[in-house]
Amino acid sequence: MISAPDVVAFTKEEEFEDELCSEPPLPEEYSVPLFPFSGPSANPWSKVASSKFTRDFILISEFSEQVGPQPLLTIPDDAKVSGTFDLNYFSLRIMSVDYQASFVGHPPGCAYPKLNFVEDSKVVLGDSKEGAFAYVHHLTLYDLEARGFVRPFCMAYISADEHKIMQQFQELSAEFSKASECLKTGNRKAFASELEKKLKDLDYTRTVLHNETEIQKKSNDKGYYTTQAIEKANELASVEKSIIEHQDLLKQIRSYPYRKLKDSDFHPYEPECGLDQANVSCDQDLTTSDLAEPGETHLYAHVPSYTPKLIKAKSAKCFDKKLKTLEELCDIYFFTQTLDQLHQIERTFRGDVCYLLTNQISRALLKQQSITNFLFEDASFLEEKAPEKQYGGSQRFSQDVVNRKCLEESPTPKVVISLGSYKSSVECVPIKMEQEIEDSQEPKMTESITFEHQENLDYLDADIKGSISSGESIEVLGTEKSAPVLTKSESQASLPISPSPQVGRSKVGSRRTVSEDSIEVLSTCPSESLIPEDFKASYPSAINEEPYADDEEGGLRFSPKLNPDNADEQEGSSKQENLLQVDSACCIGKESPNFLEPLPDLGQKHCDEDGVVSIPPQPYRPAEQGLHGTFAGYHSHDSVSGGLLPYELDPRYLAGSRDVSKTSLDECSDSTSYISSAASTCSDRTPSPAHPIIPVNERHKKKAGQNALRFIRQYPFAHPAIYSLLSGRTLIVLGEDEAIVKKLVTALSIFVPNCGVYAKPVKHWVTSPLHIVDFQKWKLIGLQRMVSPAGVNMLHALSRYSRYVSILDADSKTLRCPLYKGTLVSRLADHRTQIKRGSTYYMHVQSILTQLCSKAFLFTFCHHLHLPISEREPEESVVNRRMNFLKLHLGLANEDIKIVQYLAELLKLQYIQEPGQGANPLLRFDYVPSFLYKI
């Protein structure tokens, strides 16, 4: 039914060359080749010509079990965007990628239906016929009514530009992972509540059936069972089985590693309360089904009342029922969050790829200027480095919360006990630990792996491209990753030294070296345990079976038990990669707080945050129930670094999923063994933290640049006004019309240095009289001129504080401010500038300001300019030296010195500021006379 997508090499070039030939030949001396696309309306950057849609868009499709692949929605939701592009056809294409082995409700050897925690997969597809290239992100959502309880979906970023998809793959993947994670979280919530309802139904049904049976028994005095009674008994049995199955499912979905996203963009509050609810309702389930803990019945009160229905033995036919929509599948809050995120993605990746790349490069460079970049750069640039500083605390905090929670509520799952004991099997885990036990083999291994890692990164790109032209959809970040890992694990398993388990466990926190294979431990929740694969291989006995006690918290845990079979399996796991559906996406736990782990320096400038396994494994306890742990190492992305630099060292998450398999008491068969699917990449990334800063978007920049350009051309006194801003003197834009004032403020705001990493000290519109505190806080203020007594007061306040402010009167077009005779501002704001576009001008300003920053930096950090060289040197000579430096070395004239001095003060303040406390805002001023400028 589904054909393999044919991806044909992008062959348009030839046609264009023909076109070129048709151009009249130029004289030899002008033989700069004309741009081939120079048709009348051709945009040289537009490759969209061949495609049927006007711009990039995001498509969400579903592989419906009833009707097959179908498009659900596009972002932006505008018919014009997709144009004549055949969404149905394309959905079919993108959904046809068999990205995960399909799974069934009842895995072999397992009597119970299982939820498979499927990782997302990320694929790049191309369709030359349609002129469309797509980043496709597959994910599955749970639906109780669906086949195998899962519904496959995919989100695709569709662009006509192949390079864009390729080069932005990492970013796209990171962003889509975020969206997917959000969607899946919501889905799990919805699924859990659906299950709860179903359980209540079943419970009710059982009670009814039970009563009926009892009645029959009583009325039955014949000594043998009627067929009716047997039927009833069977029905009861099947209901009971169903209950157990559903309880099990519920447990699975709860135990689903529920990662606390650090990103409160997504769930500022949900996870906590979701957890609580889960716990509460879990307890209820126990009580309802088991009645072992009557004390907990009060918990009913918390739950919204739900009237259980009697469930008929036979369920509706598959095609009779209406499948839930995407919205119904997901908690509404998360659904809207996801849509927001997708819109955000669409906005982020809009435009030409070279623009995106330049942007990323400049961001990366700016990030390195950690001392000065706060001055003129958007706060949004800076927020990305915030995690390193902030995460520690918040994580620890949230971790504490969870720990406490775990301590408080660790109910023993009595139901489970009655079910007997289970065996668990161990998965292959692509984790690599640098053990502290010195081992001759180890460093070598490490090295080789890291090399491979790099190679992987290198040929990854090639691979992607190659396969695109070969017409096959590829699984990006595919199996290549797992291979080295496996060899590694083998070698580890055969390590001659095998310390005692205790040692091994205490070393769990040892350093990892290779980020590629690193894991992020997601929880310190007592219910979670984690044993690095290395140890498993070495100490099979120590990790025989892992207790399963307090799963109700939804903690991630797995008991890496290794029996010989398993070991074999592990070694041969590469063959089985695709068998396993790993969930790594979610863990109820938290990230371990001490993530900062420098990577081995491989010539990579960048050290990413890395995970350290800091959680000791769960103490050994006699098994009540085994479980299957699966690990999957996978990538997540630093959103900034992008495909630019080879340091895509992503925190890898160790994720595990617990699968409870039921076997007939004792016996060991580790029947179902799940191997990490290395084919799938991370479905998650470390989301950026919530930040009060609203990133200045492109449009804003453009508008500001345009307004600034207009201001410079219109007002001959633009220079002193800009000088005021640059030298830290508050500029007040006074006017009656709010729109005009705000426009001017926006225009001028690009010249305002930031006083800290927080938002710009710009206040667009003020109607109340100003106060000294305002000048301390704001450096650019739009002030309303009022024709009223209050207005007069305000003006008196202004005249009172006139020494601190420059005043630009927008109505009478005058400016009162100190004289400016420098040269710097004229370069910054030349009214005869040829620059026409706002964004260009904005960049021009940025570049000059960056120059200025570097001067200020030099000035600030030259020791002898501020401190005497020898102890006896008088202060005067230092002052002389300082002025000489400013004038001669930095080439500053007159008032320009004040600008650099002011910036230097800001740098100093920023640098010496203690991280904990906010800097006291200072107001610096000069006693200099002001002049009145008129047009």
Next chain:
Amino acid sequence: MLRWLIGGGREPQGLAEKSSVQTIGEEQIQNPYTELLVLKGHQDIVRFLVQIDDCRFASAGDDGIIFLWNAQTGEKLFELHGHTHKITAIAPFSLSDASGENNQLILTASADRTVIVWDCSSGKQIQKVSCFHSTVKCLTVLRRLDVWLSGGSDLCVWNQKLDLLCKTSHLTDAGISALVELPKNCVAAAVGKELIIFRLIDRPEGWNVLEVKRLVDHQDNILSLVSVNDLTFVTGSHVGELIVWDALDWTKQASECSFWDSSLHTDAQPEIKLSQSPNETSVQHLTSDEECVFAAVGKGIYVYNFQMKHVIACQKTAHDSSVLHIAKLPNRQLLSCSEDGSVRIWELREKQQLRAEPVPTGFFNMWGFGRANKQANQAAKKTQENTTMYFLELVGDLIGHSSAVQMFLYFGELGLATCSADHLIILWKNGEQESRLRSVTLFQKLAQNGGSQLKF
């Protein structure tokens, strides 16, 4: 100045013109304060600033809260809550304990009729005394005797442990408005128009406080009381009388009863002066150095010289409204703050030519120089011309508060703290010096970090 701003005639025109206050332009070369820090915290008028040690000060006001601040960084150290009404008096108090360590305390009196002792290092309330019958309006610590006095409707003497040693009988309902320590275990208390001298007697059987003398020379309420040295103290009253007293025998050494229209303007009409409202002539605050007493009288500032026994310099309208506090700085400068919300820096300069236009005489014309000569011919001059030989030159003003500046505290190198009815405290700093300090800090921090934070 801002006429262009305000536009045609919407403004009450007279506002700027009506006062003949000396103004200084925006260019103030000698004004060192080019950086300010606004300290927010108080909810009501801040009336008192008191220095605790080299870098700390306390502020208190009508909200009943006392704040401790770091004068260097402007950091709020402590917020002391305990009083339910406005603070009426505050005094620093250093207690040396057995180990010889100096423990800085502050005493605060409030309209809730309590006095609280606070520990400045911990911000804790040490003790609270609430046995007063009236509001304590002044607090004085007598370091020589290790006691402190509280003055309300009566005068109480306390020791360091806050035991009441003795007290006077009920004096008046109005209560003691000012207290000053005099030699020989005496204190002078201003009670209404009267000045009462008390003597403290430390007998083995206990302390006693005796009324020694009542001085009734003032015509109106005594508003200010300041001790000049061991031999003299000065009082000023609401109607502008200034009396210099001998601190040992409590006799009047000199008085300047109507010095607002003193010899400066002999041609002025006395009726006009008399028609002035008492507020315009009341002696709000006095401060002194060895040679002169500086009086804030109405809107003006007057410098009275003990030797010459007359006003040697004055600025009759130093501010737009009443001057509330005045202080002499070591560098011949004078600071004044006023209800108009400004603080002004004055410099006392010598007039070289008599009866001629005042010519600034350069910056380092130290007052002390050539004093001997002056003294020699002062008498002659005085008889010849009744002109002052000095004048007050405005060298800078600090504008920041939007309401009356109640008080200020000069911290020398660290700058100046001002408190105001606009609930704010402003720390004024020397910008250049601060910049240098920041550089020092920066390089220290850089050295600590080993430059590792810098990624070049």
